[in-house]
Amino acid sequence: MPRTAPGSEPPYRRIAAEIRRRIDLGELRPGDPVPSARRITREHGVAIATATKVLALLRAEGLVLTRPGAGTVVAPGRTETHGTRRAAERAEPELSRERVVRSAIALADAGGLPAVSMRQIAADLDVATMSLYRHVRGRDELILTMADIALADAPLPAVQPAGWRARLELLAWAQWATYRRHRWLPHVISIARPQMMPHGMAHTEWALRATSGLGLDRQLRWHVAITLMAYVRGIATNLEMRAQAEQDTGLTDDQWVDRQEATLRQMIAAGGFSTMAALTAEGDVDLDLETVFEFGLRRLLDGCATLIERRPEDGVSPGR
The missing domain is CATH 1.10.357.10 (Tetracycline Repressor, domain 2)
Structure with missing residues (x-):
């Protein structure tokens, strides 16, 4: 398996950036299908796990969503321009517990729990691995928090139905x-x-x-x-x-x-x-x-x- 050179961008982030650019420029419009994991594998010569991480990252950013029968498509309401996207990328948010957990959830959604490691999260967030421990004590606490956040993302109605x-x-x-x-x-x-x-x-x-x-x-x-x-x-x-x-x-x-x-x-x-x-x-x-x-x-x-x-x-x- 090819290794990423020190200091270079991980392949899945590079591929996601290319799809993101096409969305920002309007080449891919709301509702349009984005390349499938298998198409990404063929066109970029990466493993299927890497291609899956590409789509998981774009889903986590709210750029795409999965529709039954249609596959992964561009999410509605994408109005950002290429310039505003680049400005947002330059203004990288401060490391927080939520960013750590969200990154871990994206990894797990793409590759299952074995894909979640403090080292990989640090690489995805471009921070030192030890800096993560200011926000979570370790992998066990992280996974439990991931589960709780996943449940929080689908809240139950405030009022129960009758019966x-x-x-x-x-x-x-x-x-x-x-x-x-x-x-x-x-x-x-x-x-x-x-x-x-x-x-x-x-x-x-x-x-x-x-x-x-x-x-x-x-x-x-x-x-x-x-x-x-x-x-x-x-x-x-x-x-x-x-x-x-x-x-x-x-x-x-x-x-x-x-x-x-x-x-x-x-x-x-x-x-x-x-x-x-x-x-x-x-x-x-x-x-x-x-x-x-x-x-x-x-x-x-x-x-x-x-x-x-x-x-x-x-x-x-x-x-x-």
């Missing part, structure tokens, strides 16, 4: 959307050990308030809240693996399944999996992480509804 089910459903979808934006995040969140994250605790508070006034005891209310959040996190742990597989192969899940279909059918037939063979013969099934998540969430809330509709005198407990 316990609507409240819990809103919370689950909000968390799912956050995990999709930050695929590393579910690997940080702990269900077994409460973490000192104010914005994470706000999600727990929301879940507990959702079941207030229903006549449930504290055991049931805590179990409903934690089970719901554990379900969302559990499904979301697959998001990073899916993205990595797509990046490595250049194939979507559907494309990969299509290429493996013949081999899969042979394995089913050879292994004597008669039930799988019968269902497969009936036709294709719309089955992906999103449909699994939605199906499971509905069934989980159905189960909660059955539980909530039972009277306290029925002797309901979390283990029954």
Whole structure:
């Protein structure tokens, strides 16, 4: 892998600057697609991880956004000129805790948690590594703060909707959307050990308030809240693996399944999996992480509804 010469600009920053210049000059206008990670890889001769960091940096700056079905496009409302952009670059903001954490989040969004190191953050911010420790004590504190900031970027409404089910459903979808934006995040969140994250605790508070006034005891209310959040996190742990597989192969899940279909059918037939063979013969099934998540969430809330509709005198407990 080529190394960056001492004092030179990292390749991903150089490539991002070129795309930024095209946006500033109006060559790429709001809504226009920007080069994909694979196109950047081909045109600039860099690794896919470097190309992904280019797009992550531009997203962090608010220059681009990802639209389902359209890929990465120029964000709306880009009115800065090339001159004002260059002036902003000259007026580099002072190093702060937020800048350190935001840089770390951009690295994690691009390359997962293994990409986050104090040395790499320092290189991205063009500061000495030791200067970062004035703002965070170490990597463990940094990652916990990253998780809390990621949750803060997707705040829950100040007023809860009517009905316990609507409240819990809103919370689950909000968390799912956050995990999709930050695929590393579910690997940080702990269900077994409460973490000192104010914005994470706000999600727990929301879940507990959702079941207030229903006549449930504290055991049931805590179990409903934690089970719901554990379900969302559990499904979301697959998001990073899916993205990595797509990046490595250049194939979507559907494309990969299509290429493996013949081999899969042979394995089913050879292994004597008669039930799988019968269902497969009936036709294709719309089955992906999103449909699994939605199906499971509905069934989980159905189960909660059955539980909530039972009277306290029925002797309901979390283990029954």
